[in-house]
Each structure stands twice: as C-alpha cells, then as structure tokens.
Amino acid sequence: MIRVVLAEDQSMLRGALEALLSIEPDIEVLGSFSDGERALQAVGMHLPEVLVTDIEMPKMSGLELTARVKELYPDTRVLIQTTFARPGYLRRALEAGASGYLLKDRPSEELADAVRRVSRGDRVVDPQLASQIWSTEKDPLTDRERLILRRAGDGETTAELARSLRLTEGTVRNYLSEAISKLHASNRIEAARIARNKGWL
Numbered sequence: 001m002i003r004v005v006l007a008e009d010q011s012m013l014r015g016a017l018e019a020l021l022s023i024e025p026d027i028e029v030l031g032s033f034s035d036g037e038r039a040l041q042a043v044g045m046h047l048p049e050v051l052v053t054d055i056e057m058p059k060m061s062g063l064e065l066t067a068r069v070k071e072l073y074p075d076t077r078v079l080i081q082t083t084f085a086r087p088g089y090l091r092r093a094l095e096a097g098a099s100g101y102l103l104k105d106r107p108s109e110e111l112a113d114a115v116r117r118v119s120r121g122d123r124v125v126d127p128q129l130a131s132q133i134w135s136t137e138k139d140p141l142t143d144r145e146r147l148i149l150r151r152a153g154d155g156e157t158t159a160e161l162a163r164s165l166r167l168t169e170g171t172v173r174n175y176l177s178e179a180i181s182k183l184h185a186s187n188r189i190e191a192a193r194i195a196r197n198k199g200w201l
Helices: 011-022 036-046 062-072 087-096 109-119 143-153 158-165 169-182 188-197
Strands: 002-007 027-033 050-053 077-082 100-103
Touching: 002 011, 002 036, 002 109, 011 027, 011 109, 027 036, 027 109, 036 050, 036 062, 050 062, 050 109, 062 077, 062 087, 077 109, 087 100, 100 109, 143 158, 143 169, 143 188, 158 169, 169 188
Parallel strands: 002 027, 002 050, 050 077, 077 100
Antiparallel strands: none
C-alpha cells in the first residue's frame, strides 16, 4: 500500500481528494489536513510514502512544508497539486525538493497515477509547465526579502513587520528596498504584484 497524507485548505476539495484516492486499491489516505503545520506533524507521526499538498495554505505554505518534509523526513516524497500554472512556482517547488507538480484542472485519474509514480521515485511535472520552466527568469529574491515583501504586499506596515520579525524598522526598509530594486518596481505594492505574477511569492 502507498500511504498518503493530504494537505489542502479548501474543505470541499480536501474531502473530494480524500475520497478519490481512498477508492484506489493500492492507496491508503492516513489523514487530510487544512494547514501546513498539522500536515507536517502528521508526516512526522506516520512517515507516509507520499505527501500531497496545495501551495497556498494557512500557517505554512506548501513550498515551506515541502522544504521541511525533505529536511526532516527525506523518505517521504512530496507531490504538489495546485491552481498556480506559473513556472516560477514550479521552479521553487522543485528547488524545495518536490517530486511532483500537478495542476488541479488535470483529469482526476491523473492524481492517483502521479501518486504511484512519485512513490516509485519518478518525477512528475505537469506537461503544461514542463517545457517552460528553464526558459523563465530565476527568482532574484532571498527568503527573507520574499517573506517581508509578501506580508508588506498584504498590507502590513514597516512597524508591524519589524515588531513581529524582531527586526529594526530600518532593517525591514532595507529588505523592502532591495526587493523593490531587484524587481525594478517603484514601490512595495508594485514589487509584490510583479513577484506574485511571476510565481515568486
């Protein structure tokens, strides 16, 4: 049996994915979770062969979850299933250690097949994106710049960021300035929009 943990924040879709995989005779769903932190705990408890995760989730994104799983539980392979058809996200997912990247609009039977292939050690990349990945720009942002820019783009002030990240306001402004400069943007909002459109946030 291929043991699987699911991470998906939309409850209806999470239930559908669990039902879809559970009817397969060679796949056992050990649990499904709405946020990255709980999914990481479940992976640590069960050590499944495959983790199937979305990208956008509360508490810990699918990309952060992938990196943590590969660091702590390297035998668990990660299959990302997402709506983000952007080469930037695919590149970041593979760099984080994902074994697969599948778009949610693919036929449902492809998910079970992808789980099987990933569990065998194969790499599964959505054909829509596979040909584009190496022709796109490389993400110029550091992890800290990405975090601060994402939160600033969501409306957090410099003071709020400094307080929550335990940095000085000057340091936060420096990170934002670097990100804005790298993206050739005129302000933090435009920089966040550019980075999101490229799949870098």
